[in-house]
Every structure is written in C-alpha cells, then in structure tokens.
Amino acid sequence: MTDTLTPETQTTDAATAGFVDRDGTRHPLPDTEAEARVRADDRAHVFHSWSAQALIDPLPIAAGEGSTFWDYQGNAYLDFSSQLVNLNLGHQHPDLVEAIRQQAGRLATIQPSMANDVRGELARRIAEVAPGDLDKVFFTNGGADANEYAVRMARAVTGRRKVLSMYRSYHGGTATAISLTGDPRRWANEPSDGSVAHFMGPYAYRSSFHADSPEQESERALAHLEQVITLEGPNTVAAIILETIVGTNGVLVPPPGYLEGVRALADKYGIVYIADEVMVGFGRIGEWFAVNRFGVTPDLITFAKGVNSGYAPLGGVVISKRIAEHFDTVAFAGGLTYSGHPLACAPGVATFEVFERDGILERVRDLGERVVGPRLREIAAKHPSVGEVRGIGLFWAIELVKNAETREPLVPFNASGADAAPMGAVAAACKQAGLWPFVHFNRMHVAPPLVISEEDLVRGLDIIDEALTVADSYVA
Structure with a gap:
C-alpha cells in the first residue's frame, strides 16, 4: 500500500515544532525557562494517577505532531504507545x-x-x-x-x-x-x-x-x-x-x-x-x-x-x-x-x-501484515530474550523472558523497584534512541498512531531491535 497520508508531516526539527504558549506565540526549542515553569507547577500542584507522588518526575512535553512529540529540550520521540493507546490519528491532526x-x-x-x-x-x-x-x-x-x-x-x-x-x-x-x-x-x-x-x-x-x-x-x-x-x-x-x-x-x-x-x-x-x-x-x-x-x-x-x-x-x-x-x-x-x-x-x-x-482501516491491516508482523518475527528469532510476539494490525506485544525454554519472565509479575530494573533499562534504551515505548510487566507493546509513516514505523522497530540487546544481557 502506498504511504500517501497527508496529516503525517514528517516534521523532525525541534525549532520548527516549537512550543506554542497560551497567547499563540511560537517559541523555538529548547526552551529551558518554559520547561522549568511547567515542571515547577506540576511538582507543586498536580496529583498524578497510579503513582507515589514523591517518587516520580514527569517529563514536560512541549509539542506534538503526527507520530512524534517533543520535550522542552528539543528531543523528539516517536510515540509508539499512542500516549495511552488512544491517539489513533496522531498528535494535532488538522481535521480533528x-x-x-x-x-x-x-x-x-x-x-x-x-x-x-x-x-x-x-x-x-x-x-x-x-x-x-x-x-x-x-x-x-x-x-x-x-x-x-x-x-x-x-x-x-x-x-x-x-x-x-x-x-x-x-x-x-x-x-x-x-x-x-x-x-x-x-x-x-x-x-x-x-x-x-x-x-x-x-x-x-x-x-x-x-x-x-x-x-x-x-x-x-x-x-x-x-x-x-x-x-x-x-x-x-x-x-x-x-x-x-x-x-x-x-x-x-x-x-x-x-x-x-x-x-x-x-x-x-x-x-x-x-x-x-x-x-x-x-x-x-x-x-x-x-x-x-x-x-x-x-x-x-x-x-x-x-x-x-x-x-x-x-x-x-x-x-x-x-x-x-x-x-x-x-x-x-x-x-x-x-x-x-x-x-x-x-x-x-x-x-x-x-x-x-x-483508508485508515485498510492501511492498518496492510502495515500489520506486511511490516510489523514479519519484522517482529525476525526480531524474535534474533533475540534470546524474546519469548513470543503476538498481535494484529498496529497492536502487538513482545513478551520478554530470562529463559526461552522455561519461559521465566524477564521481570516478575507486578515487579517494582529493583525487580523491575531490566524492563526499565530496555525502556531507557528506547527513549535514549528517540522512541517512547509502552511497557507493562515483562512486555513491550507496539501501538503507534495509525497515521504513522511507514518510514517512521520501520525506524521505531529498528530502535526496539537494538534496545532488546539490553534485555538479552539478562538472559540466563
């Protein structure tokens, strides 16, 4: 299927993305003063869900477009979680x-x-x-x-x-x-x-x-x-x-x-x-x-x-x-x-x-069958830490294990603290490379916006491939 979607603009320049303040003024990134204000207000007054409040440090986000969002330092992240698997048409879709x-x-x-x-x-x-x-x-x-x-x-x-x-x-x-x-x-x-x-x-x-x-x-x-x-x-x-x-x-x-x-x-x-x-x-x-x-x-x-x-x-x-x-x-x-x-x-x-x-439905079926499924199966064959990959369309899971034969999870069920460190290390490797992952227990999920370009989809899968070498280091 030809990739012809117009809302996905492929913007990658942080200064172009910019930070638009409440009066409509666009500020180029990085913008450390704006970041400091956002962080200060958040830490002083926002009560976050499912969190021990003193143990978190939410990342301030300045802008988003298509399948990408930016922090105030100008770092771009491919949004491979569609935020909370809800941003199906991506950030700032002009029609919406x-x-x-x-x-x-x-x-x-x-x-x-x-x-x-x-x-x-x-x-x-x-x-x-x-x-x-x-x-x-x-x-x-x-x-x-x-x-x-x-x-x-x-x-x-x-x-x-x-x-x-x-x-x-x-x-x-x-x-x-x-x-x-x-x-x-x-x-x-x-x-x-x-x-x-x-x-x-x-x-x-x-x-x-x-x-x-x-x-x-x-x-x-x-x-x-x-x-x-x-x-x-x-x-x-x-x-x-x-x-x-x-x-x-x-x-x-x-x-x-x-x-x-x-x-x-x-x-x-x-x-x-x-x-x-x-x-x-x-x-x-x-x-x-x-x-x-x-x-x-x-x-x-x-x-x-x-x-x-x-x-x-x-x-x-x-x-x-x-x-x-x-x-x-x-x-x-x-x-x-x-x-x-x-x-x-x-x-x-x-x-x-x-x-x-x-043609979003047709596009999702095509990308899932032609791009994501085959590539994840290649990744599974390559990495000893991958126990199974499964999914449909643009909704997949990579289940990580310490031992492929026993299927022992990479981290225990409901792990936290030091027990969850291996998954934290994999997620950190993804973020360092410019991809925001969805991780839960011993799994990494692949759920990007449905309007993601094929180029960005492949790039995101490449990042996951590389990050899984971190998971491989924990394999028994």
Missing part, C-alpha cells in the same frame, strides 16, 4: 483540531437531554459500523464509566447482580470498573463492588489449562468459564465482560472459537455479553470494532479512546435492540452532565471522515 475549533465557535456545549447535530451524527455513524442490531449509543466521558454503565444496563435488564470478568484485564479506575479489573491495580481498591467474580481467560503462551494448541486452549478455557458460571450460579450472573483483545495485560488475541463460545454460553444462561473495546475499537486492529474481525455480536460494546483520538474526553456504550427496548417504557437510571458533549463529538465525526477518506 479544526472540528473542535468550528464546534466551539458555533455551540460549545448543550445539555444531554436536548438533541444535538454532532451528537446524533456520531451516534448514527457508530451504529452503522457496529455489528448486528446494536443501533443505540449512550455517551459517557470515557472508558471506565462506559463499563460502569454497561454493567448497570445488564443488571437492570436481567434483574441479576453478578458480573464475570477475566483476571488478565483492565476495565477502568471507577468503583465497579476497578472491581471488574483483574490486574494488580484492583488490589488496593478493594473492597468495592462485591458482585464481581474473575475467571482465567485464554493465554496460549502461558496456558492455565495445559493446552498444546490454540484450539485446545479455546476449548479448555470455555469449559473453565462454564464451570465458573455453574459454581457462581447461572441465575445470579448478569453479564460477562471481556476485552475483545486483552490490552494492557498482554495483547492477548483470542484463539479460534473462543469469542463464539463466550457468545454461546451467554445465550445458554441468559447472560449479557459486554465487549470492552475501549482500547481496540476504532481502527487499532484494522476494524471499526475488533469483534467484527471475529464475527461475533455482543449485547453491548463499550468504547472510548480512539473514537476521537482522545482530543476531548468521550466514551460510550453501543446497545443492542433487545437491551435498548427494555428502557422504552422503563426509565434508565443513569446520566452524565457531559454525555455526548459537542466538543468531544465533533472530532468523533471528523474521525469517521478521516478514516473513510484516507
């Missing part, structure tokens, strides 16, 4: 910026109980690309509250309370969403919503089911899930929620038949199937929704992040006809002041226009 500017100029906000043109158009466009009869959209401010409201809908429709979710998962930081979360971020927030039970999902590389093929992994994981449903009490379970492709916890692509099996179990026991697509929706794997690739229709889909590349807070729930009709004559007990905010919906509409005009 212009959509916000125009919307602010004609109607900055309106309450959600009133009809609004961009809100309605975005809902229609989302419904048109959703599978099956998922034709209604409830807008939220982000992914966590999208999952909160999806669970609330499932409980209202079924009259049941319990929700099942995977251990290897992240569903958000609010009350029920953090209870649904399976990873260690849940631990310090317990107890919260006590009506959540966790189960083991498929993970062929580290199979909990002693499977020797993807098909067997799927079969045994589904048998386990049905056993959990039975032991928890089928008539108590309102919903099963799972990330279509597990994101932060490993880029775990479901094996053949797994999602279809979840759908069948949900139907068998009258359970609502919620697909969390906060991270993988809107093009990340080359599909509007990842479930489309697997031919599965959930009852509810949650989304956020890529719907407008995070240019303004926005998320939502796409709702099937059966669930939507329940609320035709029964009031839905929920709402948000900023539900479907016009300044968030406008870049969402622009996102659809950019995707269609520039």
Whole structure:
C-alpha cells in the first residue's frame, strides 16, 4: 500500500515544532525557562494517577505532531504507545483540531437531554459500523464509566447482580470498573463492588489449562468459564465482560472459537455479553470494532479512546435492540452532565471522515501484515530474550523472558523497584534512541498512531531491535 497520508508531516526539527504558549506565540526549542515553569507547577500542584507522588518526575512535553512529540529540550520521540493507546490519528491532526475549533465557535456545549447535530451524527455513524442490531449509543466521558454503565444496563435488564470478568484485564479506575479489573491495580481498591467474580481467560503462551494448541486452549478455557458460571450460579450472573483483545495485560488475541463460545454460553444462561473495546475499537486492529474481525455480536460494546483520538474526553456504550427496548417504557437510571458533549463529538465525526477518506482501516491491516508482523518475527528469532510476539494490525506485544525454554519472565509479575530494573533499562534504551515505548510487566507493546509513516514505523522497530540487546544481557 502506498504511504500517501497527508496529516503525517514528517516534521523532525525541534525549532520548527516549537512550543506554542497560551497567547499563540511560537517559541523555538529548547526552551529551558518554559520547561522549568511547567515542571515547577506540576511538582507543586498536580496529583498524578497510579503513582507515589514523591517518587516520580514527569517529563514536560512541549509539542506534538503526527507520530512524534517533543520535550522542552528539543528531543523528539516517536510515540509508539499512542500516549495511552488512544491517539489513533496522531498528535494535532488538522481535521480533528479544526472540528473542535468550528464546534466551539458555533455551540460549545448543550445539555444531554436536548438533541444535538454532532451528537446524533456520531451516534448514527457508530451504529452503522457496529455489528448486528446494536443501533443505540449512550455517551459517557470515557472508558471506565462506559463499563460502569454497561454493567448497570445488564443488571437492570436481567434483574441479576453478578458480573464475570477475566483476571488478565483492565476495565477502568471507577468503583465497579476497578472491581471488574483483574490486574494488580484492583488490589488496593478493594473492597468495592462485591458482585464481581474473575475467571482465567485464554493465554496460549502461558496456558492455565495445559493446552498444546490454540484450539485446545479455546476449548479448555470455555469449559473453565462454564464451570465458573455453574459454581457462581447461572441465575445470579448478569453479564460477562471481556476485552475483545486483552490490552494492557498482554495483547492477548483470542484463539479460534473462543469469542463464539463466550457468545454461546451467554445465550445458554441468559447472560449479557459486554465487549470492552475501549482500547481496540476504532481502527487499532484494522476494524471499526475488533469483534467484527471475529464475527461475533455482543449485547453491548463499550468504547472510548480512539473514537476521537482522545482530543476531548468521550466514551460510550453501543446497545443492542433487545437491551435498548427494555428502557422504552422503563426509565434508565443513569446520566452524565457531559454525555455526548459537542466538543468531544465533533472530532468523533471528523474521525469517521478521516478514516473513510484516507483508508485508515485498510492501511492498518496492510502495515500489520506486511511490516510489523514479519519484522517482529525476525526480531524474535534474533533475540534470546524474546519469548513470543503476538498481535494484529498496529497492536502487538513482545513478551520478554530470562529463559526461552522455561519461559521465566524477564521481570516478575507486578515487579517494582529493583525487580523491575531490566524492563526499565530496555525502556531507557528506547527513549535514549528517540522512541517512547509502552511497557507493562515483562512486555513491550507496539501501538503507534495509525497515521504513522511507514518510514517512521520501520525506524521505531529498528530502535526496539537494538534496545532488546539490553534485555538479552539478562538472559540466563
């Protein structure tokens, strides 16, 4: 596929990127005085998420464009994490910026109980690309509250309370969403919503089911899930929620038949199937929704992040006809002041226009199949520290190990401090070479903006290749 995207300007000069202050004046980089002001305000007054406040030193960022951002020293970084896997159309995409500017100029906000043109158009466009009869959209401010409201809908429709979710998962930081979360971020927030039970999902590389093929992994994981449903009490379970492709916890692509099996179990026991697509929706794997690739229709889909590349807070729930009709004559007990905010919906509409005009979905599939997959497999064969690479589109994980035969992780599960030092060293090597990585436990993820040029994509993979020599030094 020819690389013809215009928003990716290939700007690499720090002075050209510059720092634009609040009155619109552009300052060339480096700008040490501006950096000092930003750092001082941040350290004195900003309380950061998931952090021990005195132990962090956030990097002040001056500018961004396309797949690159700059610090105030003028150092450029290829954004291989799309920030938090939300910046699908890159930094400062002109179409999204212009959509916000125009919307602010004609109607900055309106309450959600009133009809609004961009809100309605975005809902229609989302419904048109959703599978099956998922034709209604409830807008939220982000992914966590999208999952909160999806669970609330499932409980209202079924009259049941319990929700099942995977251990290897992240569903958000609010009350029920953090209870649904399976990873260690849940631990310090317990107890919260006590009506959540966790189960083991498929993970062929580290199979909990002693499977020797993807098909067997799927079969045994589904048998386990049905056993959990039975032991928890089928008539108590309102919903099963799972990330279509597990994101932060490993880029775990479901094996053949797994999602279809979840759908069948949900139907068998009258359970609502919620697909969390906060991270993988809107093009990340080359599909509007990842479930489309697997031919599965959930009852509810949650989304956020890529719907407008995070240019303004926005998320939502796409709702099937059966669930939507329940609320035709029964009031839905929920709402948000900023539900479907016009300044968030406008870049969402622009996102659809950019995707269609520039062939983003086709581009992502092409780059994943032709560039990323083959190169990562070459890297895996070259480096003894690479246990496995896996992914689809522009969403991949490199799992690092100390021993390829035993599959001992490069760092322990939930490692911190000195135990996490090997991954810290790999990440530092990437940053030193001009790439900002996404690392979690013993994995490095590859999730650049969908508009990244092929040249920058290859350059970023080259940087990772070189940085993995650091990981190799820890191999037993």
